Amino acid sequence: MYGIDFHNKKDRYFTIGDNKHQKFAFLPGKKQITVNIVSPVDLELEKFKSEQLREAEMSLYLTDKQENELSSLLPYAPLLRRPACPASSRSREGLETHIKELLDLGVRRKFGHNEEVEITNPVIVAWNNGKSGMVGDFDALNTYTVPDRYPIPKIQIALTQISQAVYITTLDALKGFHQNVVTPRARKYLRIIVHYGVYEYLGMPFGIKNAPSHFQRMMNETFPEEYSDGWLIIYIDDIIVCSKT
Template sequence: MKAKPNRGKFHTAGSSCITEVAIDNKPTKHLLDLGAFCSCVGKSLLKTCVPNFEDQLLPIDGIKFNSASNPMKALRVFETNVIFPHINGNLRITVESVVMENFSSTHYILRNDYLIMYGIDFHNNKDRYFTIGENKHQKFSFSPLKRQITVGNVAPVNLELEIFKSEQLSEAQISLHLTDSQENELSALLYDHREAFASDKEPLGEITGHEADIILNIERPYPPLLRRPAYPESPKSREALEIHIKELLDLGLIRKIGHNEEVFITTLVIVAWHNGKSKMVGNFRVLNTYTVPDRYPITKIQIALTQISQAVYITTMDSLKGFHQNIVTPRPIKYFRIIVHCGVYEYLRMPFWYQ
């Protein structure tokens, strides 16, 4: 925090949000403006940077622009690559600016939507700087350029990668001991395998090629232990059950059994409470006793630790509802029916607590 100015001098405490970038290898000033309606540039200024810009203009709709109460005369839209210089590697973004006939400013204006799109954040510490994207270690200065920008050392911004980092990796904790180069390599590797991460459209993954086929060691008629009534719950637990059931329905993990469908096996579920949070637990112990066990080899922990002992990077990932990502063949799905006070439901994926 800066020292408080004397009374009547607060107007001197502000700092500019103008930074110097490069367009066509020429240093130019850009104002990072959170309140601007659109990115724009004056015709005269653009001509000094790109003399033949008029041959590269894009059409514009008949939108009216104003600066305060003064009308602005918009010509067309100019698209250009803006290079933000940094000692550890420059970044390049593509910007569309409205060219104004009567705009006499000495700098470009980069509007709010680009700041949000590329994740440009201001940091008002003692040494003011801004960052672009999720890499908060790469600090860009508001001070003038001190070196020549060449196209050879420009790292273009991958917009899809930045969106992936801001959404899918928002809760990821990356080691602070990594260099900027190592962190960028790690982000690129995770982006190449982005289908392994949950998204709004695909909140839950699935393990393909290892579908489970459940075989019982008995036949119908099944014993009464496999057809249990709903467990009596308190009003608080019933409310929690309804919330869990709705969540599973929304994820497509269960379906409700109709009144005209035969039901031969029902497993009761209960609500377990821990630290004020509820968890729906299925009592599949009886069904497990009537299931033919699958003798599948499991890797020993010592062998797994030996395999990763020479690793340079170690990553831990938490699977969202990992048990439900196991696919079950259609035939035994009828065994995974649970009964609660609000009906009978059938798991479409492997349920928790089943062996």
């Protein structure tokens, strides 16, 4: 599931690997709603947002009671040891950049050479407008995971609420899913393998089956009154504030 920042991209085509002829895209809905938009004019604020916030440390203290346990794994799941995906030199370079960023943020750690590795998940690198994106391929793990049925808001309901607003403010959580701590027991299922090592997630990664439901539950419990009043729309890690003044 992709948020507001994704749908605002001019070019929604993605490629996997270096073959530019193999593309895929996520198409937006056809329904259009007219809203009032206030453009930001404070240059200092824009500079702060673009330079300072992107370098801000993630705070795990806000979510230390929302640990992702992966307790719904079906019993007797087989050992899921999968090899790393082949990658071009360009994709490997992008992969190394993403891994370093998450290591610096404390979202994952590198496995030591004396640690036993039983479960590994490959990583997929996709490119869009010259920029790379990385996500773990947890398909095998998801097969053995019982789905969390916690409801994700319907887009149509959110659009109806937005249509009644005069002003709309959008917020996007910084490294959203990664803000959730993963319990030590669950980490062994969330190890990824790349061309130069094995890494273990300490924060919840993208791509696991119940991540959206888990994050939606956390957000609803964080803003219960605002959410029930109807002026705050929460769609996983995207927040929309609707107001008439």
